[in-house]
Amino acid sequence: MNIVEYNNIIDKLSVHVKSFQEGFSLLSKSSTLKEFGTDFCRILRGNFFISDVNLFFKGNDTTEWKSVVVHNEKCYECLPYLKPSPEVHIEYFSENEFSIIATLPSTDGSFWGLVIGRKIDKPEITEIDKITLQMFLQLLDNAYQSFTNQKKEKQLIFSLNHRVVQLNSLIDTGIEISKLHKTDSLLELSLERAVALTNASSGVLQIISENIIVSEIGFPGNFDREKVLSSKNKIDTSVEFQNIKYLFTLSEKESRNGIIAFDQTDEILLQAFARQVLAALENEH
The missing domain is CATH 3.30.450.40 (GAF domain)
Known part of the structure; x- marks a missing residue:
C-alpha cells in the first residue's frame, strides 16, 4: 500500500x-x-x-x-x-x-x-x-x-457517537503514523491507539523473527504480559514485513458494566491498525 x-x-x-x-x-x-x-x-x-x-x-x-x-x-x-x-x-x-x-x-x-x-x-x-x-x-x-x-x-446516540469516534481515531492515527519515521514510535503509537479504540484493558505487540520473539512492546506501562497472553477474552492479528512478524494482542474489553467480549468491529479495527503499521513500514523502506 x-x-x-x-x-x-x-x-x-x-x-x-x-x-x-x-x-x-x-x-x-x-x-x-x-x-x-x-x-x-x-x-x-x-x-x-x-x-x-x-x-x-x-x-x-x-x-x-x-x-x-x-x-x-x-x-x-x-x-x-x-x-x-x-x-x-x-x-x-x-x-x-x-x-x-x-x-x-x-x-x-x-x-x-x-x-x-x-x-x-x-x-x-x-x-x-x-x-x-x-x-x-x-x-x-x-x-x-x-x-x-x-x-x-x-443511550443509542452514545453508542453511535462512540463508533464515530472510532472511525475518526482510526483516520487520525493513520495520518500520524504516516508522518512518523522511527519504527519504534509508530509501533508504540499504533498499539496505544488500538488499546484505546477498542476499550481493551491492555495490549502487547510482539516482534518475531524465525519464531523467536526479538522485541516486545506493552501498553499501558504496568501491563501484565502473562495475563494478556493467557486471557480467554482477547483478540489478536499479525502482519509480516521482510520476514519479520508483528503480532498484536489485546485483552479484556472494558465497559460501563465491567469486562465484556470483543465484537467483530473490534477485530476489524485491530486488523486495520496492523495494516496501517504495515503500510508505514513499507513506505519507510
Missing part, C-alpha cells in the same frame, strides 16, 4: 463518518418499517456504489423472512443463506451476482438479512469496504433500536 492509496482510504472514511451521522438521524425518524428499510438501503447504495441492496426482516428465529426492500428478484434465491444467529454473519462472494450476504441480530430477538449486489465502480470488495460495512450494520442496529423504542435514544 503506497501513500496515495493510504490517503484515498482516509478520504473515503471521512465521507462515511458524515453519512453515518446523518443516516442515524434520518432512520430514527422513520414512521414505518418499510420507510426505515428503504432509507437504509438508499444510504448503503450511495456509500458503496452498489447496483442493488435487498433487505429482509424476520420477527424471531422461527418466523419466515419478509422482504422489506427488493431491487433484484433473484435475491430470493439467496434466502437459504440467511441464517439467523446470535452474532453478525457476513459472507463475501467474488464471482456470484451478489457480492455480500449478511445476517444481523437485533436486541429484541428479530433479525435483518441483507443480499447485496456487485459494486458499480469496481467488482471487488476491499478491506476498507468491509470496515465500512461493519459500521453501517452497527448503524442499522442502533437506528432500529431507536425506531422501536424512543426511550432508549440517548
